[in-house]
Amino acid sequence: MVHNYVQIDPKDNIIVAIDSLPKNTFIDIAGKTFTLAEDIQQKHKFALQDFNTGDEVFMYGVLVGTAIQSIKQGAAITTENLKHASASFNANQEKFNWTAPDVSKFKNRTFNGFHRADGSVGTRNYWLVIPLTFCENRNLDVLEGALLDVLGYQTKKDFAVNTQILIDKYKAGASPEELFNTDIVATQEEIHKNRLFPNVDGIKFLKHDGGCGGIRQDSETLCHLLAGYITNANVAGATIFSLGCQNAQIEMLQKAIEDRDPNFAKPIHYLEQQQSQSERHLIEEAVKHTFIGLTQVNTIERKPAPISKLILGLECGGSDGFSGISANPALGYASDLLTALGGSPVLSEFPELNGVEQELVNRCEQKEDAEKFASIMKTYAAKAVAVGSGFENNPSPGNIKDGLITDAMKSAGAAKKGGTSPVTDVLDYTEKVTKAGLNLLCTPGNDVESTTGLAGSGCNIIVFTTGLGTPTGNPIAPVLKMSSNTTLSEKMNDLIDINAGTVISGEDTIETMGEKVLEYIIQVANGEIDAKAELKGQNDFIPWKRGISL
Structure with missing residues (x-):
């Protein structure tokens, strides 16, 4: 697009300003010539014709509004002179034909992904930690603190600061000058190389405010959503926290997973706090299950897959x-x-x-x-x-x-x-x-x-x-x-x-x-x-x- 204004569809009766256009700019488009009635801001629209109150306005070839006052040719289209309107529709279908684009440039192309037992292919390889109720969010925070940094999954920025290097050098007797000249910043690429589990892209903690209270349908929907995440091709396994008394029960999640994948084979561990000896035992068990799970899914490597798996x-x-x-x-x-x-x-x-x-x-x-x-x-x-x-x-x-x-x-x-x-x-x-x-x-x-x-x-x-x-x-x-x-x-x-x-x-x-x-x-x-x-x-x-x- 090299012109400074454009009609997107031949049916359109408003024009898009590609650049800001001053008043009196000469316009020649769609068989009409006129000058702008006022300044038009970049990305905004102006009238191709005169509109009376109630006239329909089209853009992209479809109805997008009706005039709520008279609009002169070349005037700006604004919230003051246009209100929302859309075309009616029904389930009766009209004839449709499609010509597929030329894909010769991509024929036989593949991508290297993580192949799952159900035939799907992931673009990433994640472990999930999920609470079935908001009451368990704090336990996710504790687990996050126990696992992310030590395993090399600092992903809050494009880089990470490793203060431990300064601590170690200080304990070894380094001078202030030596401490100041020490490099303690690592890029994401360097962090990736130092991960204990190089084939695992990360551990993700899905904190939320649901699972209890509200209406029962909210918890059912949540369980189906969480099942969708667990069975997503980008996920290798999961640790699930349950309080025990919430609406979103473990059995509800298990049923949702089975509905999606009757032969579900990913490692998944369920932990119920009200059945645990203490919070300490709960967290200890969660860390161990998660760590062992990571050792298992780290054995999965990227292999070629057709583009059709995207x-x-x-x-x-x-x-x-x-x-x-x-x-x-x-x-x-x-x-x-x-x-x-x-x-x-x-x-x-x-x-x-x-x-x-x-x-x-x-x-x-x-x-x-x-x-x-x-x-x-x-x-x-x-x-x-x-x-x-x-x-x-x-x-x-x-x-x-x-x-x-x-x-x-x-x-x-x-x-x-x-x-x-x-x-x-x-x-x-x-x-x-x-x-x-x-x-x-x-x-x-x-x-x-x-x-x-x-x-x-x-x-x-x-x-x-x-x-x-x-x-x-x-x-x-x-x-x-x-x-x-x-x-x-x-x-x-x-x-x-x-x-x-x-x-x-x-x-x-x-x-x-x-x-x-x-x-x-x-x-x-x-x-x-x-x-x-x-x-x-x-x-x-x-x-x-x-x-x-x-």
């Missing part, structure tokens, strides 16, 4: 006015490439599919999936309205400031992450990905609740597009941050893994950027590259209690 979570957050024209469609093209290679991309955040439902219904291969998707969307929307916060309340202040002023406008751009391929399965929250091709997964639009859900349904890697920036990560799935604009990539380089701003500048097309994204995904899946979120220990984990969350 389950790719598609996520966005902190979106801006460029997200839907650079990062999201580029990720969508990578998603289409993966689909054509037999992999499983997963599109989540159902509140951010508002307005594009009919397109996704049409793309469902099975009638029952079209009906399931339509039903989940209508139920979700009705529940949001019932508590006084419909989908139209989805855009955040940051979204609006950067040009995404209605939910339908935001959603139409967000849905581009899912590419153009057929939908092979529709999943409710915590349901497991079992089919190749594009899956739709019901999660909230909340970034962490959604990424938590993606990993819980089996994603072994996630790409997270952003226009404003976010540090979000996940305990078990590498989360790659992809910026929609180069300014963000340069400003937050410590958080951003991939820059799609080159699409805006014209250095890349959607297709070339999509190929670069898939290539980067393969390198991360190989273990050649750590996601920035991994290096910073960004282990965000927030289970959704199925209340209304936008």
Whole structure:
């Protein structure tokens, strides 16, 4: 994109400003010529035509709002003159055809992953420590303190400070000058080399505030989510803490694991505090079980696996006015490439599919999936309205400031992450990905609740597009941050893994950027590259209690 304004779809009657445009700028687009009626900020939109109150406004070729006052041609589109509106939909499908992209560049490509007994392949090899109730969170803190540093899993920053070196030198009689000149900082690469268990990528502690209180369904959902993490291909084994009297019982978790994997074979250890002699004995037993488990899973080594074993979570957050024209469609093209290679991309955040439902219904291969998707969307929307916060309340202040002023406008751009391929399965929250091709997964639009859900349904890697920036990560799935604009990539380089701003500048097309994204995904899946979120220990984990969350 080299022009300083663009019409995304021929049906659109509003135009996106690629650069800030001053009043009276001459515009020549879509067969119309006019001058801007006012200054237009970068990423914001202006009217291609005159609008009367009640007129429909289109972007990305879909309805994104209606005018709530007259808007002159060349005037800015704002929250003062536009309100949310989206197209109606039903489960009746219209004809859909898909032409798969050329995947010759990736034919016969593999990645080196961790092969599991159920046939899945992990991009990482983690041990989990999980409480069945928030009452056990403190015990996780104790176990974390006992294991992480001594085993070499300091992952809070891109480096670690080893004060023990100074202590040892001081005890040996070193002078202040010698102490000052001693190198006590190690990079993550150096830390990895010194790990006792080199084939284990880390121990992850999934603290949460659930498992008891609330309603029984909350605990059932939590157990299904935790079972999803334990059976995720990126996980080798787990230590489970139970108090004993909570709603989320051990048997409930075991049943959820069996439902997902009847032949479950990973090492897992259950510890119930109310049956233990003391807290000391509980922690001692947990440390020993975990350590022995680590010795077992350290024997698993990376081996080649086909690209079809990748389950790719598609996520966005902190979106801006460029997200839907650079990062999201580029990720969508990578998603289409993966689909054509037999992999499983997963599109989540159902509140951010508002307005594009009919397109996704049409793309469902099975009638029952079209009906399931339509039903989940209508139920979700009705529940949001019932508590006084419909989908139209989805855009955040940051979204609006950067040009995404209605939910339908935001959603139409967000849905581009899912590419153009057929939908092979529709999943409710915590349901497991079992089919190749594009899956739709019901999660909230909340970034962490959604990424938590993606990993819980089996994603072994996630790409997270952003226009404003976010540090979000996940305990078990590498989360790659992809910026929609180069300014963000340069400003937050410590958080951003991939820059799609080159699409805006014209250095890349959607297709070339999509190929670069898939290539980067393969390198991360190989273990050649750590996601920035991994290096910073960004282990965000927030289970959704199925209340209304936008």
